[in-house]
Each structure stands twice: as C-alpha cells, then as structure tokens.
Amino acid sequence: DAKTTQPPSMDCAEGRAANLPCNHSTISGNEYVYWYRQIHSQGPQYIIHGLKNNETNEMASLIITEDRKSSTLILPHATLRDTAVYYCIVSNDYKLSFGAGTTVTVRA
Amino acid sequence: GAVVSQHPSWVICKSGTSVKIECRSLDFQATTMFWYRQFPKQSLMLMATSNEGSKATYEQGVEKDKFLINHASLTLSTLTVTSAHPEDSSFYICSASGSDHMFVQYFGPGTRLTVL
Numbered sequence: 001d002a003k004t005t006q007p008p009s010m011d012c013a014e015g016r017a018a019n020l021p022c023n024h025s026t027i028s029g030n031e032y033v034y035w036y037r038q039i040h041s042q043g044p045q046y047i048i049h050g051l052k053n054n055e056t057n058e059m060a061s062l063i064i065t066e067d068r069k070s071s072t073l074i075l076p077h078a079t080l081r082d083t084a085v086y087y088c089i090v091s092n093d094y095k096l097s098f099g100a101g102t103t104v105t106v107r108a
Numbered sequence: 109g110a111v112v113s114q115h116p117s118w119v120i121c122k123s124g125t126s127v128k129i130e131c132r133s134l135d136f137q138a139t140t141m142f143w144y145r146q147f148p149k150q151s152l153m154l155m156a157t158s159n160e161g162s163k164a165t166y167e168q169g170v171e172k173d174k175f176l177i178n179h180a181s182l183t184l185s186t187l188t189v190t191s192a193h194p195e196d197s198s199f200y201i202c203s204a205s206g207s208d209h210m211f212v213q214y215f216g217p218g219t220r221l222t223v224l
Contacts, residue, residue, distance in 0.1 A: 043218045044215045
C-alpha cells in the first residue's frame with residue numbers, strides 16, 4: 001500500500017522553478033520525508049530529506065506543511081538535466097518503498 | 109562524498125550460468141547495503157538488506173538460494189545470481205547507508221543483466 005501520492009507526470013520550463021507535490025496524509029510522527037530521483041537507466045540519486053522543518057541544500061528545497069500531510073520539492077532553476085522520475089518516500093528506518101513517482105520533463 | 113560504485117555496469121550471460129555483481133562504497137563505511145531489482149517501466153523493488161558480517165534479510169518472494177548476498181566488509185557487498193534464466197534479466201541496483209547518514213541511501217549506477 002502506497003504511503004505517498006504523487007502526480008504521474010509534469011512538465012516545466014528550463015530556467016523556471018519546478019514545484020513537485022507529494023501527499024503523505026498517513027505519515028507517522030517519526031517518519032521522515034525523502035526525495036530521490038532517477039535519470040533514465042541510472043541508479044537513483046538522493047536529493048533531500050526532512051522531518052518537520054523546511055530544508056534546503058545545493059540541489060533543492062523541501063517544504064513540509066505544518067500538519068506534515070504533504071510536502072513540495074522545489075528545484076529552483078530547472079535544467080534539461082533535471083529530467084527524471086522523482087520519488088517521494090516516507091520512512092522511519094532503512095527501508096525505502098519506491099512508488100511510481102512523478103516523471104518530470106524539463107523543456108527548453 | 110557518498111559515492112557508490114557497481115561492477116560490471118552490464119553483463120550478458122547464458123542461461124544456467126552464475127553472475128556476480130559487486131557493490132562498493134568508495135568514500136564511506138556502509139553499515140547497511142541494499143539490493144534492488146528494476147524491470148522495464150517499473151519502479152525499484154527491494155530484494156534484500158544486508159549488514160556487514162551478518163546474513164542478508166530477503167524480502168518476501170525473493171529466493172535466497174538463487175540470489176546470494178555477501179557483505180564481507182564495510183565497503184563491499186556482492187550479489188550472485190545463481191543459475192540465471194531469462195526471467196532474471198533486469199536492472200540490478202545496490203545502495204549503501206552509513207551510520208552517520210540518517211537512513212539516507214546512496215545508490216550505485218546499476219548493472220544491466222541480460223540472460224540469453
């Protein structure tokens with residue numbers, strides 16, 4: 001049973017911010033939100049994770065709602081190389097359960 | 109930092125032969141390593157979890173005698189597909205996590221296995 005819900009696909013323009021939503025309404029108090037992405041025919045790449053507070057690193061920002069039932073991954077300036085499948089995963093241990101993710105296509 | 113390598117990147121073998129795939133954490137000690145399998149147009153499916161020096165824990169439906177996992181050191185895990193058959197053809201991906209990585213997994217580039 002999926003713990004997260006993501007739109008199957010989305011397009012965004014090169015150079016613009018890409019906002020990827022994720023619903024996790026049944027998240028428990030000790031579960032983190034993780035984001036990974038997988039570029040075609042490669043292994044997944046870790047992007048960012050958070051528990052309650054918003055997080056930012058060199059790749060992206062993660063905005064988690066106050067009730068923690070949803071989050072948004074923000075890629076501030078999308079490039080063509082950001083075209084990938086993005087996975088939002090909630091977990092409180094080492095196990096990551098990959099769903100279908102969101103296929104993001106960045107267009108020039 | 110947090111680089112994981114896999115070797116080989118692709119392999120073609122005959123049905124009935126065994127294939128070994130290596131996974132190495134290059135710049136950190138991996139207390140836990142994971143093996144996933146991904147069929148075309150599908151998502152990653154966890155096959156097994158291994159901790160250094162102990163037996164791997166296999167997910168339901170994964171044959172432990174067919175997919176042998178060894179995690180002999182903090183930087184190396186191997187997956188051996190024994191008596192491979194065409195239905196074992198898939199993309200095999202390993203990942204590793206260290207004690208100071210807060211459950212974050214770092215993935216290898218994957219190995220494409222084709223069994224003829």
